Amino acid sequence: MLRTVTVGLDGSPESRAAAEWAARESTLRSLPLKLVHVWEPVPEPMAQAPLLGAETQQHWTERIPREAAEGVALRHPGLEVITEQLYGHPGDVLAEAAKNAELLVLGSRGLGGLGGFLVGSVGLSVLAHAERPVVLVRALEQAADEHEPDPVGIPSAATPFRPVVLGLDTAHPDETLIAFAFDAALRRETPLRVVHAWNPPPYYAYGTPANPALHEALALSAAEEVAKVLSPWRTRFPGVETVEVTRYGSPAVHLVDASHEASLVVVGRRTRRNPVGSHIGHVTHAVLHHATVPVAVVPHD
Incomplete structure (x- = not known):
């Protein structure tokens, strides 16, 4: 069919x-x-x-x-x-x-x-x-909202698409979600901006004095995890320019910030078999409430 x-x-x-x-x-x-x-x-x-x-x-x-x-x-x-x-x-x-x-x-x-x-x-x-x-x-x-501004600063459907933004959880990367985002970027002939937010483990966050070296090491580790997850996808979609963004803090906040310069935001929703409840997830719910562009919610296991 x-x-x-x-x-x-x-x-x-x-x-x-x-x-x-x-x-x-x-x-x-x-x-x-x-x-x-x-x-x-x-x-x-x-x-x-x-x-x-x-x-x-x-x-x-x-x-x-x-x-x-x-x-x-x-x-x-x-x-x-x-x-x-x-x-x-x-x-x-x-x-x-x-x-x-x-x-x-x-x-x-x-x-x-x-x-x-x-x-x-x-x-x-x-x-x-x-x-x-x-x-x-x-x-x-409007169609023009998804495109880059023209030379005088006005969005136009005749200019390239703004990037597609993907919210990535490196602890639970899902192929369905990632494939949807890469495909959307490929069809729009625009870069894919992959946003990953990280926070230190609880045993680091509580009772530990501020340590710039530790913060830098954790940030580097998060960036390496993102690169590792995306490596096979870069090979599968060689025509898609991929921009990796790792930030400390709330995933929802960083995804909403990225939406201001995006054509589409792609987030996931873990499938739940229980018919009771919304099962959307707090990050996806927050992105839906605050994003300024269309949001694609992709269900996955």
Whole structure:
């Protein structure tokens, strides 16, 4: 089965921005774009109201994906656009739809701290349970935002892409996550900036006076671990320029800082089989809340 780039569409500005980002991603991947609109049935008493009758429901559920598809096709000539109407709880339905997608794209419900995301309950549910990568896109995201400024300092879709940023945990490096980031950078013909944050072990951190030599040794060790993890990937993706960044402190803080000069931030989510809870992880959750560019969350074992 040919996979698609699938986007959850509800007619809101954020979902329309997500559809535009997904259309550009479909073009980069040479894949069809699927617009999925989920209709959550309203309670029976409301459904019987004159303005919410069966004909009205059918009109709106058909109109949203149809008009979105027409607009996307007009702005992206040659792109195959598929629409699908599904019924049920949006979080459950979209997580299921992601199984047959190359990736699932969702719009953010608003701006969080420092211009990032406010991920609503549906988005959190999908992120926690989707088996494929999920990309969050802000309502105000524009194609030019992902590109370097032109000679007069204005971002333009005609200039090269900004780097892709990958958050790397050297203690638990995952091939799925790393491969996604390298592939994204390769398709954009842009460098991959790999960000790793380190902290001294607890027995160093507590009760030990400041020691510049120790700090330098730990920083060197962290940099060597990053280089070791990335070595086979550099060989596998020789066309991707890789920039290694190791910093002392919070991974989330450094990833958010890197997002200001990125086109995409890629982070991981460890798969949990327990259906209860969000299972997103505190670093990924913080990046989602504060990053200023689209964020790809890649599930892995």
